[in-house]
Amino acid sequence: MTEPLVRIEAVSRRFGEIRALEQVSLEIRQGEFFALLGPSGCGKTTLLRILAGFEHPDSGSVTLDDADLLAVPPHRRPVNLMFQSYALFPHMNVAKNIAYGLEREHLPKAEIRERVDAVLATIGLTGLARRRPNQLSGGQRQRVALARAIVKRPRLLLLDEPLSALDKKVRAEMQLELKRLQHEVGITFVVVTHDQEEAMSLADRVAVLSEGRVRQIDAPVPLYERPADLFVADFIGANNLVTGMVGADGLQVPGVGVLPCPVPAAAVGRAATLAVRPERVRLGTEGGLAGVVRDVTFFGGTTRVAVDVTGLDRPLLATVAGATAVALGDKTRVDWSASDAMLLGND
Amino acid sequence: MRRSNWLYVPAGLTYLFLYLPIAVLVVMSFNAADTPYRLDGFGTAWYGKLFADRAVREGLVNTLIVAAGATALSTVLGTLLAVGLARYTRSKLLDAIAVAPAVLPDIVLAIGLLAFYTAVQFTLGRHSILLAHAVFGTAFVAAVVRTRLAHVDGSLEEASRDLGATPLSTFARITLPSLAPGIIAGALLAFSLSIDEFVIAFFTTGPDNPTLPIVIYSMVRFGVTPEINALATLLLAVSFTFVLIAQRLSRLTESI
Numbered sequence: 034m035t036e037p038l039v040r041i042e043a044v045s046r047r048f049g050e051i052r053a054l055e056q057v058s059l060e061i062r063q064g065e066f067f068a069l070l071g072p073s074g075c076g077k078t079t080l081l082r083i084l085a086g087f088e089h090p091d092s093g094s095v096t097l098d099d100a101d102l103l104a105v106p107p108h109r110r111p112v113n114l115m116f117q118s119y120a121l122f123p124h125m126n127v128a129k130n131i132a133y134g135l136e137r138e139h140l141p142k143a144e145i146r147e148r149v150d151a152v153l154a155t156i157g158l159t160g161l162a163r164r165r166p167n168q169l170s171g172g173q174r175q176r177v178a179l180a181r182a183i184v185k186r187p188r189l190l191l192l193d194e195p196l197s198a199l200d201k202k203v204r205a206e207m208q209l210e211l212k213r214l215q216h217e218v219g220i221t222f223v224v225v226t227h228d229q230e231e232a233m234s235l236a237d238r239v240a241v242l243s244e245g246r247v248r249q250i251d252a253p254v255p256l257y258e259r260p261a262d263l264f265v266a267d268f269i270g271a272n273n274l275v276t277g278m279v280g281a282d283g284l285q286v287p288g289v290g291v292l293p294c295p296v297p298a299a300a301v302g303r304a305a306t307l308a309v310r311p312e313r314v315r316l317g318t319e320g321g322l323a324g325v326v327r328d329v330t331f332f333g334g335t336t337r338v339a340v341d342v343t344g345l346d347r348p349l350l351a352t353v354a355g356a357t358a359v360a361l362g363d364k365t366r367v368d369w370s371a372s373d374a375m376l377l378g379n380d
Numbered sequence: 381m382r383r384s385n386w387l388y389v390p391a392g393l394t395y396l397f398l399y400l401p402i403a404v405l406v407v408m409s410f411n412a413a414d415t416p417y418r419l420d421g422f423g424t425a426w427y428g429k430l431f432a433d434r435a436v437r438e439g440l441v442n443t444l445i446v447a448a449g450a451t452a453l454s455t456v457l458g459t460l461l462a463v464g465l466a467r468y469t470r471s472k473l474l475d476a477i478a479v480a481p482a483v484l485p486d487i488v489l490a491i492g493l494l495a496f497y498t499a500v501q502f503t504l505g506r507h508s509i510l511l512a513h514a515v516f517g518t519a520f521v522a523a524v525v526r527t528r529l530a531h532v533d534g535s536l537e538e539a540s541r542d543l544g545a546t547p548l549s550t551f552a553r554i555t556l557p558s559l560a561p562g563i564i565a566g567a568l569l570a571f572s573l574s575i576d577e578f579v580i581a582f583f584t585t586g587p588d589n590p591t592l593p594i595v596i597y598s599m600v601r602f603g604v605t606p607e608i609n610a611l612a613t614l615l616l617a618v619s620f621t622f623v624l625i626a627q628r629l630s631r632l633t634e635s636i
């Protein structure tokens with residue numbers, strides 16, 4: 034389970050002036066569900082294409098099972114890629130599309146038929162084997178693309194934004210399905226996404242990328258609770274970020290006061306940003322900062338309240354359970370425990 | 381608002397302008413008498429006479445040999461050219477040069493080819509016409525296949541490689557089938573252009589084995605007969621069918 038399957042070391046790739054990947058190093062473990070997360074254009078697809086063999090790094094190394102992967106041409110890598118566009122062959126029906134990869138391995142006909150039937154059953158498309166891709170819905174196409182890749186039983190399955198073309202309801206279904214499938218087939222999955230909720234709900238571990246660099250690699254919970262830097266703190270989940278100067282008892286913000294947070298001795302006297310999650314912020318009548326309720330959004334289970342605090346350019350967000358007593362325009366006070374906040378360097 | 385009917389008049393007149401000569405030709409080919417410009421009763425006698433004419437029959441055979449050979453050559457070369465251009469070059473200039481023979485004036489191509497054949501002391505005959513027709517045929521096929529290529533999703537070939545197919549196998553199983561409608565349309569176009577091509581054939585033909593358009597030209601020099609009208613009508617039917625099929629296929633291409 035913890036054996037590294039893929040080792041990516043110091044991989045860089047440039048396209049002219051654009052640095053798509055800069056010194057990317059990460060390990061993907063045997064059997065895990067790994068996510069590459071980052072905003073559009075941060076190099077996720079480029080990294081995936083390097084793993085599949087359609088792109089070559091300018092420098093760095095990639096090994097799979099401790100053997101050099103970069104020397105192997107795409108058609109001989111034990112790696113399969115599910116394309117963002119699905120790339121189903123339009124002149125072949127569903128069964129032919131799925132059998133294509135097995136036929137290239139020159140397997141016996143009977144075995145091919147058996148494996149195709151089995152995978153069709155797994156993804157629940159048995160009745161559609163004779164359909165052409167253009168006779169399928171988006172969700173069905175996505176399943177066929179997935180089936181075509183997993184039927185090869187690759188060591189590593191790469192999925193490029195697998196759910197981005199689906200509408201919201203189908204997407205939620207497919208998320209569960211992907212997870213179940215990964216569990217069932219036991220293949221190592223690497224999924225690329227720009228949707229942080231998707232990455233957090235699917236993956237065992239997530240690598241956050243920004244502008245071609247790895248910012249943090251961690252499991253979803255630590256990623257959320259202990260972001261390594263400002264970018265991750267801002268990108269993963271909602272966060273209140275306030276910049277100021279570190280004092281002995283908290284973060285000093287001119288015109289606002291001293292905000293509670295744990296203070297490492299070494300940080301005193303430096304500029305830093307305080308991060309506190311909305312669900313850790315309390316609304317009340319005492320302590321903390323005075324503010325005016327600017328917006329109340331009811332989500333059913335929770336309510337998000339935005340509070341304008343004099344001296345801060347962004348309203349502070351607080352998430353409270355159930356419906357709330359405060360209304361638009363109310364005066365309120367905002368507070369949190371020092372241990373629920375964290376300081377991040379401004380670099 | 382209702383569209384006023386008189387707007388159809390110019391369009392109607394244009395059609396008349398385009399197709400009246402052809403209509404006259406077709407009608408005259410069924411003339412019973414031997415007056416090429418005045419209709420005197422209806423009959424298919426001239427078609428019978430046409431098939432009995434040895435020069436015409438031989439011309440037809442030559443034309444078919446040239447057209448078939450030129451089409452085969454153009455289809456293969458044109459397809460490879462289109463794929464090569466799409467895959468290995470971003471140069472707009474190379475692209476334009478590749479399809480230029482399709483739009484160059486025939487007379488320029490004809491003179492150029494004749495000069496070239498003379499320079500390399502190539503004997504002239506059916507084969508020299510065949511090669512000459514393959515020159516513009518290749519350009520037409522390349523242009524049609526190129527259009528088709530632009531509509532094909534490039535990730536299909538990568539998906540094929542990803543699933544374990546070698547580059548060659550990918551070309552045969554994925555690239556060619558995706559391009560098939562374009563290739564067939566290009567081939568039909570090359571064929572129908574070759575069967576009625578005159579200028580280039582006239583310049584590059586040898587002493588024997590003239591193609592049908594050349595045969596017709598030599599017949600016309602002694603005056604137009606209804607027999608020629610019949611021949612032209614048949615040629616018209618063939619080219620028209622081919623162009624229609626080619627157009628159908630390229631429309632199919634766009635809808636995929």
Ligand SMILES: Nc1ncnc2c1ncn2[C@@H]1O[C@H](COP(=O)(O)OP(=O)(O)O)[C@@H](O)[C@H]1O
Binds near residue numbers: 052053072073077079
């Ligand atoms: N073949 C290419 N040629 C030029 N630039 C490219 C190419 N592929 C990717 N890029 C650039 O590299 C950067 C990263 O692209 P990509 O890996 O597709 O990002 P992501 O998948 O994270 O959205 C982008 O700025 C993109 O424009």
Ligand SMILES: [Mg+2]
Binds near residue numbers: 077078
């Ligand atoms: Mg991408």
